[in-house]
Amino acid sequence: MGNYFNTLSLRDKLTQLSKCRFMDASEFEDGVNALKGKKIVIVGCGAQGLNQGLNMRDSGLDISYALRAEAIAEKRKSFVNASENGFNVGTYEELIPTADLVLNLTPDKQHTSVVKAVMPLMKKGATLSYSHGFNIVEEGTQIREDLTVIMVAPKCPGTEVREEYKRGFGVPTLIAVHEENDPEGKGWAQAKAYAAATGGDRAGVLASSFIAEVKSDLMGEQTILCGLLQTGSILCFDKMIEKGIDAGYASKLIQYGWETITEGLKYGGITNMMDRLSNPAKIKAFELSEELKDIMRPLFQKHMDDIMEGRFSSGMMEDWANDDKDLLGWRAATAETAFEKTPAGNVEISEQEYYDNGVLMVAMVRAGVELAFEAMTDSGIIDASAYYESLHETPLIANTIARRKLYEMNSVISDTAEYGCYLFDHACKPLLADFMKKIDTDVIGKAYAKDNGKAVDNAKLIAVNKALREHPVEKVGSFLRASMTAMKPIV
Numbered sequence: 001m002g003n004y005f006n007t008l009s010l011r012d013k014l015t016q017l018s019k020c021r022f023m024d025a026s027e028f029e030d031g032v033n034a035l036k037g038k039k040i041v042i043v044g045c046g047a048q049g050l051n052q053g054l055n056m057r058d059s060g061l062d063i064s065y066a067l068r069a070e071a072i073a074e075k076r077k078s079f080v081n082a083s084e085n086g087f088n089v090g091t092y093e094e095l096i097p098t099a100d101l102v103l104n105l106t107p108d109k110q111h112t113s114v115v116k117a118v119m120p121l122m123k124k125g126a127t128l129s130y131s132h133g134f135n136i137v138e139e140g141t142q143i144r145e146d147l148t149v150i151m152v153a154p155k156c157p158g159t160e161v162r163e164e165y166k167r168g169f170g171v172p173t174l175i176a177v178h179e180e181n182d183p184e185g186k187g188w189a190q191a192k193a194y195a196a197a198t199g200g201d202r203a204g205v206l207a208s209s210f211i212a213e214v215k216s217d218l219m220g221e222q223t224i225l226c227g228l229l230q231t232g233s234i235l236c237f238d239k240m241i242e243k244g245i246d247a248g249y250a251s252k253l254i255q256y257g258w259e260t261i262t263e264g265l266k267y268g269g270i271t272n273m274m275d276r277l278s279n280p281a282k283i284k285a286f287e288l289s290e291e292l293k294d295i296m297r298p299l300f301q302k303h304m305d306d307i308m309e310g311r312f313s314s315g316m317m318e319d320w321a322n323d324d325k326d327l328l329g330w331r332a333a334t335a336e337t338a339f340e341k342t343p344a345g346n347v348e349i350s351e352q353e354y355y356d357n358g359v360l361m362v363a364m365v366r367a368g369v370e371l372a373f374e375a376m377t378d379s380g381i382i383d384a385s386a387y388y389e390s391l392h393e394t395p396l397i398a399n400t401i402a403r404r405k406l407y408e409m410n411s412v413i414s415d416t417a418e419y420g421c422y423l424f425d426h427a428c429k430p431l432l433a434d435f436m437k438k439i440d441t442d443v444i445g446k447a448y449a450k451d452n453g454k455a456v457d458n459a460k461l462i463a464v465n466k467a468l469r470e471h472p473v474e475k476v477g478s479f480l481r482a483s484m485t486a487m488k489p490i491v
């Protein structure tokens with residue numbers, strides 16, 4: 001065992017990283033048939049396990065849950081999740097030998113021990129599936145030769161996998177077959193049927209590789225998706241309090257603001273989100289985001305480099321070996337931040353006000369999405385995958401903050417994402433200290449330039465619009481969104 005990616009030649013690394021084909025809807029005409037009548041056993045009933053299982057059952061598949069004997073005996077949350085939803089639950093010994101397909105939906109940290117326990121019980125020729133390839137790519141786990149190994153990775157939290165499915169839509173999904181484990185050539189048919197069963201095919205599916213999924217997923221979650229939303233929440237809240245904005249108002253503006261402004265992003269990209277601002281506010285948001293991009297670019301690049309070179313994974317695995325000391329300490333510190341401890345006030349904020357009074361938040365989202373997209377594509381990750389891991393998923397994470405702030409976000413994302421989120425946040429806050437000193441309530445907490453009466457510089461506005469619209473994330477975004485015809489409004 002060791003970092004599998006690091007054993008590859010540069011040529012092989014680049015080939016794997018660039019594996020990404022947007023699949024046509026016609027490729028899913030067979031729906032869930034390849035898995036119909038097969039026994040599907042999910043190991044773990046947490047964020048992804050429960051929600052994927054509910055969707056797959058609603059799609060007509062046979063789902064049961066294999067849990068640790070202690071989890072069943074002690075009636076832990078996983079047991080309650082599965083049994084209260086009417087699923088068959090059993091131990092590994094009872095269920096794994098019956099399974100045609102085993103979905104390993106336990107935390108990444110546990111994959112080595114889970115695979116070690118499950119693999120000997122799997123019947124010959126069965127399939128093992130992951131929703132994130134960390135165990136294969138960063139830890140180099142080798143799977144029995146007769147087993148097929150696939151990945152179906154929804155690009156969003158488990159809760160939203162379910163919510164989007166119930167809305168009749170789905171979440172973009174990466175599927176892959178481990179090239180070293182496809183002895184019967186059935187991997188792609190099964191991965192497609194699995195993606196159809198979760199509803200992923202309605203939002204867009206990329207045929208990719210384990211490597212491309214791991215490197216892009218880690219980058220998205222550490223930077224724009226979770227890291228920057230955490231940093232932005234804390235900095236914007238503290239600034240409003242420093243400047244005398246009512247704490248309940250400040251708390252509400254941020255808690256629900258990310259969700260509202262990124263709903264505009266989800267529908268029409270950065271262009272639409274920025275178009276929701278008045279022209280003077282749009283120019284200001286553009287200028288702020290350019291400045292933010294210059295300050296944060298080296299940090300985004302460092303995260304990408306650490307992920308590519310294996311430093312991130314080895315650092316996190318050291319913390320695993322140290323009983324998650326850092327993770328648990330950082331989690332506790334987040335719970336103590338003023339933003340987290342201040343409830344949203346009972347005050348009305350209209351949908352438009354979230355944009356008008358949140359110009360800095362809009363600037364942060366634009367800067368973060370573009371930087372994450374640029375760092376990924378500069379490293380050989382294909383634009384469609386970088387789009388899902390930056391622009392498309394940001395609103396899905398923002399929805400979790402709207403529910404119960406950073407606590408909810410960090411609870412529903414994987415432990416791997418949470419660890420990377422804190423790493424980014426701790427490096428980003430000091431980096432933005434001087435920038436934040438110059439910030440006032442004209443760009444966070446109050447409406448920008450309501451009465452300043454200055455004429456808009458048309459030439460500048462045209463240049464800003466051009467720069468926004470011509471960014472590559474907007475080009476691939478309009479192509480990918482064109483196929484998202486079943487998308488439903490949330491806000």
Ligand SMILES: NC(=O)C1=CN([C@@H]2O[C@H](COP(=O)(O)OP(=O)(O)OC[C@H]3O[C@@H](n4cnc5c(N)ncnc54)[C@H](OP(=O)(O)O)[C@@H]3O)[C@@H](O)[C@H]2O)C=CC1
Nearest residue numbers: 044045046047048071076078105106110132157158413414
């Ligand atoms: N969180 C998310 O939304 C996303 C996660 N993923 C990936 O999906 C996978 C699952 O992540 P996630 O849903 O966050 O996981 P969770 O932390 O929500 O999963 C917890 C489940 O795993 C079980 N579990 C924990 N430790 C062990 C162990 N040692 N042996 C067996 N079972 C164990 C728990 O059961 P018990 O009651 O026994 O403790 C529980 O059912 C990961 O690979 C992750 O990267 C991919 C996309 C998004």
Ligand SMILES: CC[C@](O)(C(C)=O)C(=O)O
Nearest residue numbers: 155156157221413414417
């Ligand atoms: C954004 C975090 C994620 O990658 C996800 C929900 O997609 C995770 O690991 O939780």
Ligand SMILES: [Mg+2]
Nearest residue numbers: 154155156217
């Ligand atoms: Mg992800």
Ligand SMILES: [Mg+2]
Nearest residue numbers: 217221414417
């Ligand atoms: Mg992840």
